[in-house]
Amino acid sequence: MSIFSVLKQIERNLEQFTHAEKKVANYVLENPAQVMEMSTKKLASACQSSEAAIMRFCKRIGIQSFKVMKLELAKELHTKGVGTPEIVDSPFQLDDDPKLIMQKVIFNSIQALQNTEKMISxxxxxxxxxxxxxxxxxxxxxxxxxxxxxxxxxxxxxxxxxxxxxxxxxxxxxxxxxxxxxxxxxxxxxxxxxxxxxxxxxxxxxxxxxxxxxxxxxxxxxxxxxxxxxxxxxxxxxxxxxxxxxxxxxxxxxxxxxxxxxxxxxxxxxxxxxxxxxxxxxxxxx
Structure with missing residues (x-):
């Protein structure tokens, strides 16, 4: 079963972040496990950004607080590789057979609905x-x-x-x-x-x-x-x-x-x- 993916949301929105937010985004993408143990102050220091930029960054990916983002990261890292084969969570290819096409369509649809649930106000x-x-x-x-x-x-x-x-x-x-x-x-x-x-x-x-x-x-x-x-x-x-x-x-x-x-x-x-x-x-x- 697909889950809301913090890391994918960051990757998809990377070009939309401000310079300060992009510093936060890149650090989270490179060090997700370490970020789970950090406070906003420590993360701001580590990525040479600010606590305000961290809060803006969280809201831009559909998460209301840094605490919630750490919880979502923990769930994602804990379930990574469990339940859904990596090949299903990948772009469509010309040599995909009908069964794999169906699996990818269903996976992407569920992912879109779950991500939108997080995003919408x-x-x-x-x-x-x-x-x-x-x-x-x-x-x-x-x-x-x-x-x-x-x-x-x-x-x-x-x-x-x-x-x-x-x-x-x-x-x-x-x-x-x-x-x-x-x-x-x-x-x-x-x-x-x-x-x-x-x-x-x-x-x-x-x-x-x-x-x-x-x-x-x-x-x-x-x-x-x-x-x-x-x-x-x-x-x-x-x-x-x-x-x-x-x-x-x-x-x-x-x-x-x-x-x-x-x-x-x-x-x-x-x-x-x-x-x-x-x-x-x-x-x-x-």
Whole structure:
């Protein structure tokens, strides 16, 4: 079984750290066992950084404190080499057979979900649910692979009678954004946070003081700077992405959490709507 990997998170985010944080990162990667026995003061001295940089470093990889990071390191080093063959925890190769491909896909999906659970802020998740609950209209948008996730979210919101609007046409989406008000919410999914259409749309929404919720991977991006609330998932496919597979899995999990949270917020009536819509759809299957 896969576990949350501190060392992998550090490796994947290495280029995003500041100079001071990178000193901490490199030291942890080279001396994980020693770090488990250190205080923040000793680690800061050993890597010629600061205690403040250590705390920023921990939060950047989805861990809230140095104490928790040491616990995660201890679990990782204790279970290293146990349970999952190294060949499964490796990039896809052209000569992989179907069985190994399946094992790698499942392994990577589980890893992405566990890493995202560590990365996401529950406070931001709760605030996003509140904003969606009180919004008069919800505009959802995503480009490319993210559009698949957005389509799933729109379908879920329609089932509970949320006024949700979505378009694959970027021009039409811009028109809808231009008509949005402070009573509405714009929900955007962008794996990189750098897609031009997404950034342009968020810029327009910002000018109109519309609440913007962004679902994106960990790391700095233009979209992240424009959004009011950012739901952060872990970055799994930082080199060549084959269909953004693990990104999509993590995004769908967060979408499901938002939907279930919204259902709970709206009470018993929402479940009656789900039953009603289910029964209507069943007529098409007869």
């Amino acid at each position: 529950i406070k931001t998740l709760s605030e996003s649910i509140d904003q969606l609950h009180k919004a008069e209209r919800v505009y959802v948008y995503g480009v490319g692979g993210s559009a698949v996730v957005v389509r799933d979210f729109a379908q879920k919101l329609l089932r509970i009678n949320v006024n949700v609007f979505r378009s694959d046409d970027s021009h039409l989406q811009m028109v809808m954004t231009a008509n949005a008000t402070k009573k509405d919410v714009i929900f955007v999914v962008s794996t990189s946070g750098k897609t031009k259409e997404v950034v342009d749309m968020l810029s327009i929404a910002k000018e109109r003081n519309v609440c913007c919720i962004l679902l994106t991977q960990n790391g700095p991006s233009p979209a992240r700077r424009l959004a009011d609330l950012v739901l952060t998932m872990s970055e799994e496919e930082h080199n060549i992405r084959i269909g953004t597979m693990t990104a999509r899995i993590a995004q769908l999990a967060i979408i499901d959490a938002l939907f279930v949270g919204l259902c709970s917020k709206r009470g018993q009536e929402v479940y009656e709507r789900i039953i009603d819509t289910h029964q209507v759809v069943q007529h098409l299957k007869n």
